[in-house]
Amino acid sequence: GQNIDQPTEMTATEGAIVQINCTYQTSGFNGLFWYQQHAGEAPTFLSYNVLDGLEEKGRFSSFLSRSKGYSYLLLKELQMKDSASYLCAVRGFYNQGGKLIFGQGTELSVKP
């Protein structure tokens, strides 16, 4: 079966660092995406990992371990505007349609 797990909610303080974990069990793997979604808005792309290791993009980094079925999104120097839902999504094999399977999202609240 297909299963993607993320914590439902997290709280962190402005200026701090927060790590949002994602574990997955899928029948195929062809990349992992992280999206950010502010309340009432569309998801927007943050990062993509297909090989093991860390991808860094400014204040945001994403890590992948394919053997462990595990990823995390690291947000540094938190700002109030980072309060949002963070969605982890796994893409299946191309010959399976290459569709994205989403986790239910992690609601991050950044407090002053």
Place this chain on the structure above:
Amino acid sequence: DAGITQSPRHKVTETGTPVTLRCHQTENHRYMYWYRQDPGHGLRLIHYSYGVKDTDKGEVSDGYSVSRSKTEDFLLTLESATSSQTSVYFCAISESMEPGYNEQFFGPGTRLTVL
């Protein structure tokens, strides 16, 4: 920002009525998707299209049909709306499904309420 619009943005309808939601893109992307988003379930794929007149089912396709007669338009129809179809519906597009960076871009969403 990718050029994706959805219409209507908000709709209230009654149980048993047909409803059609429209997604329009100006990016000439081959792939288009319809998702629904509900609390506790995240985004779930309803149907997707891999070209004009080429569509396939997603994980929650019962009660929904789709059509794509032009590259730029992807329609989602609720044949007979039920209260369980109250949700926020997102359209998405992508250039490819092949391995690589091909992320999906999302439209602004349609909030549908079925009374």
